[in-house]
Amino acid sequence: MKKFYSPKEDTHKGADICTDPGHCQAWTKKEDAMAKWGTFKALDNWNKIERAVKETEGIIILYDKKVVNPVFHANSGGMTENAEDVWEGVEVPYLKSVKSEGEDKSSGYKVETVFKEEEITKKLEEEYPDIDIEPENLLEEIEVLERTPAGRVKELKIEDVVIKGTQLRTLLGLRSTNSILKREMTARL
Ligand SMILES: [Zn+2]
Incomplete structure (x- = not known):
């Protein structure tokens, strides 16, 4: 966590990680997430998360015997991006653009934002x-x-x-x- 998330300046005041998705990980309280999902989906979604956490407990991903930076997205729009095209000059061998099938079925696939x-x-x-x-x-x-x-x-x-x-x-x-x-x-x- 220190390697991936701790920025140079002391924005974390000594902590390894914070909840600002700009540099660390987005985080939502269980109650807030449940409320947002609504009655019909809340329990389903929560159980899915719980299962994922349990099934992957104690497991880490390595690349070349080093721990990877497991970045993720809510929706890539069908194709992920090369790391170097997002973080300038930072080429990561395992973060290469790939097709990500099935995302068009998710609600965030196409978003329209209107401005004057x-x-x-x-x-x-x-x-x-x-x-x-x-x-x-x-x-x-x-x-x-x-x-x-x-x-x-x-x-x-x-x-x-x-x-x-x-x-x-x-x-x-x-x-x-x-x-x-x-x-x-x-x-x-
Ligand atoms: Zn942070």
Whole structure:
């Protein structure tokens, strides 16, 4: 845990791991999870987790005789990503892009997030002072320069500023960099 999760700065105040999914592991209280799942699924889901924990108790995964970093996702969108395309310059031999079948049946497979053009423009301009866009030109000013082998946005250009797909993802709070931006007209009746 110390090796994978302890950041350089003392954000953990001496602990090995924290509950911030940005660097460690997401964590939810049992009661909160049960409430979120709802009456029909709660017990089923909880039993599934309990079974998984019991069945894997005391078992660890090794690669080349070293403990692996067992990263996971709620939904990869059908294909996982190469580690080096997510964490720049960090190539991990066992974290290679692979197909992940059956995920289209899960609820998080395709997520639509709606923004006003003004909202995105404001966030971009605050984060990148060199960007100065009229909201109505937003989509025309964004160009995807490169996608990863798994199809996610690796790099994009906004006006003359080049940013990473992961930076846009964080800025807009998107679920994935495997994303398409499109304009949707709304009519007020
Ligand atoms: Zn942490």
